[in-house]
Amino acid sequence: MPPNKRSLHIESSGQLCIYCGACVGVCPLNCIYLDETRITFDEKICTRCEICVKACPVGAIEIG
Amino acid sequence: MAKDLSTDVLVIGAGPAGSMTAKWAAKGGARVLMIEKRQEIGSPVRCGEGMSKSWLAEVGITPGKWINLEVEGARIYSPSEKVFEINEKHAGNEVGYVVERDGFDKALAIDAGNAGVDIQLKTAATGLIRENGRIVGARVKQFGEPFEIRASVVIGADGFESQIGRWAGLPTNLALRDMDSCLQYRMTGVDCDVRYCDFYLGEVAPGGYVWIFPKDHGLANVGIGVQLSKIRGMAEAKTYLDRWIDAHPAYAKGKKIDMVGGGVSISKPLNQTVTDGLMLVGDAARMIDPLTGGGIANGCIAGKICGEVAAEAVHQGTPTKEFFQKYEKGWRAKLEEKLFRNWLAKEKLCTLSDATFDKVIDALADVRLQKLTVHNILKAVRDKYPEITKEFESVL
Known part of the structure; x- marks a missing residue:
């Protein structure tokens, strides 16, 4: 992780995530990917704008 | 091994807008392939399942077993729960059915299949193919196997998360105030009124509303949409919805049997929904009504036009941005004014x-x-x- 970036964690093991794809749709840089039951994001592209954090209806995305 | 395919029209996404587009393109005489990334069309459901009904005949949809019930009207609740009832006589087409969305999507896909559309499941688009500046197909992965599908016309019907529009370079990005975060429970053992769809406005759902769409006696979809520009922390949709339910004994006593979430666009109409070789339709084209958050009717109405124009473009060998203006103008003539008016109303209501x-x-x-x-x-x-x-x- 680049030193100037805060950490972003997407909990997609199913404890919180309901795989609704809201985060994917709202990401302005199109760097979140939903593959059935796995959500990943591109560490290099992500600017930590936090829009996905707000959009996640269940709070599965955390920024540190 | 290469199993590259070619077709006249490739429809990406088998939701209502995709199936409608595919069906009408096939009826226009084009060879159509519709791909769906999931293993089951219509599932999992990500929808409140309420929809108006006046437009169905116009686009060739016959009411079917997917209807749960027909409501008489809508009730709008103010923050102190004064209620205003809009019944069918007043509202015209604004009220209608509560549906089984998975059944609805499947019925539309069946219509498409019966019209001659080839349908392939577990097939996700991974990129667009460009030649001489125009889109000529998509790279896909089917059961993990990558190959290419060449097409004269590519249709992006891939919903709110639309990748196709972004890959095509169309301006589909949304402002925070033009997006909602939504969550819904299906609840049993609640005191819902099967005659009405209920809407609760105000601070209970910042920038959005809480909805109760009855599925049966004692069974309802209880959901919320909150606007991203109005919320600050994590899990706000869930927090607000749970709070609302806790404050309403008729619902707090119910049991949750299902939970769905998702994003909804509540934006102005896009400036551009076509480019050389490609058209966007439905939620992917941001056609959701920004006041109600409903997207099915608009997606289907635009889908019919999109399919017809796609077939024409195939016959005439003109899958160009210029030719696709026929679709651009066609869907705007039907939807744009209302979308814009409702976007303005949404903006004002939020204040x-x-x-x-x-x-x-x-x-x-x-x-x-x-x-x-x-x-x-x-x-x-x-x-x-x-x-x-x-x-x-x-x-x-």
Whole structure:
């Protein structure tokens, strides 16, 4: 992780995530990917704008 | 091993807009392939399942077993729960059915299949193929196997998360105020009224509303949409929805049997939905009504036009941006004015305080409006609460 970036964690093991794809749709840089039951994001592209954090209806995305 | 395919029209996404587009393109005589990334069309459901009904015949959809029930009207609740009832006579087409969305999507896919559309499941688009600046197909992965599908016309019907529009370079990005975060429970053992779809406005759902769409006696979809520009922390949709349910004994006593979430666009119409070789349709084209958050009707209405234009483009060998203006103009003629008007209304409604909401709904509830016109609504508000007329006028 680049030193100037805060950490972003997407909990997609199913404890919180309901795989609704809201985060994917709202990401302005199109760097979140939903593959059935796995959500990943591109560490290099992500600017930590936090829009996905707000959009996640269940709070599965955390920024540190 | 290469199993590259070619077709006239490739439709990416088998939701209502995709199936409608595919069906009408096939009826126009084109060879059509519709791909769906999931293993089951229509599932999992990500929808409140309420929809209007007046438009169904126009686009060739026959009511089927996917209808749970037909409601008589809608009830709008102000923050202090004064209620304004909109029944079918007043609202025209604004109320209608509560549906089984997975059944609805499958019925439309069956229509498409019966019209000659080839359908392939577990097939996700991974990129677009470009030649000489035009889109000529998509790279896909089917059961993990990558290959290419060449097509004269590519249709992006891939929903709110649309990748196709972004890959095509179309301006589909949304402002925070133009997005909602939504969550819904299906609840059993609740005291819902099967005659009505209910909407609760105000601070209970910042920038959005709480909805109750009855599926049966004692069974309802209880959901919320909150606007991203109005919320701050994590899990706000869930927090607000749980809070609302806790405060309403008729629902707090219910049991949750299902939970769905998702994003909804509540934006102005896009400036551009076509480019050389490609058209966007439905939620992918941001056609969701920004006031209600409903996307099915608009997606289907645009889908019919999109399919017809796609077939014509195939026959004439003109899958160009210029030719696709026929679709661009066609869907705008039907939807754009209302989308824009409702976007403005949404923007204004978000600025009203709970106190103003209460007065507006109270004024409306008092009068038995013969017909729900701007004039009648304004008059009712002006007569009872002249002090808020000015603030409220700008909404209309």
